[in-house]
Amino acid sequence: MNKKIAIIGGGNLGVAIAEGLIKSGFSLPEHIIITKRNIKTLTDIESKGVLVTSDNNEAVRYADLVILAVKPFQIKEVVLGFKDELQSTRHTLVSVVTGVLIKDMREWVGADMPIVRAMPNTAIAIQESMTCISSHNTPQ
Template identity: 45%
Template sequence: MMNKKKIAILGCGNIGSAIANGLVNSGLYKPSQIFVTRKSHEQLDKFSQKGFITSSNNLEAVKKSEIIIIAVTPQQLDDLLLEINDELIENKHIMLSVVTGAAINQIKSKLTKKIPVVRVMPNTAIAIQESMTCISSQEEDNNALEIAKYIFDQLGSTIVIHEELMVPATALCASGIAFFLRAIRAASQGGIEIGFHAEDALFMAS
């Protein structure tokens, strides 16, 4: 079932790497079931050593996978979609996008095939499989939404929201970590001022 569908992560930077490693650490996927792409051969070598399938060729990754995770920067998105469009196959591929600010309709407008697209917004805690991930899709893509939810449930917690809530969700889920860290820092600083050693104050505040 799910663990038989190969995944391609296109643009395996920080978030893409965290997704790849998290899925393997969760036991849901084996490295040999995940195809990762990146322009840097040096970075790809690190994945090869772990058993992942690696390439700098996005077309090859799409051909050999069913679930396509788009993890490039917003500036790279349009060129990537244009590059892989002809290799996408209806009723085979689904696309999960973690690209910041990229709306579902924006992505679909660049494709000539009817490919389900799910928008996914994890936060930095995905690196330790503790992400609070927001997910949204259009109604006709509910099956793809369930697949996305199942995948990202392995990397923390998920919540399905309407796409128009993605921007405020970013402030709450992604930026929220920064707010909490500032609160911890302020509390630990207060502890120092009342006489605790810095390490003890930080330990107690956190």
């Protein structure tokens, strides 16, 4: 895939997603950017060629696909912080955040933004995850 991917939230699940995308051949490491407030904890994934930053806006500007992998209590503030960078004709949002409805995200970013919810687990890093997916076009 030539699309660039931003993973907003470089915790266990965010890093596992990046590793799975690379190991599967779906994405090149240099086509992935991952964010975390403290990027010092991302040295392992950075050594594999993944870009790292603490700037969510920079990551969204870089990417076509934006994966949200933050804690549920953080998501609204995080999304509102970069929403002005989003372009509905370019970006697709994928949320792996527990308990946050597509309806709520559409209120934050606008009804035109393509949004998908996915529920993977950390086994995604070794391509052993079962992932449930729902889009903004399906009832939740």
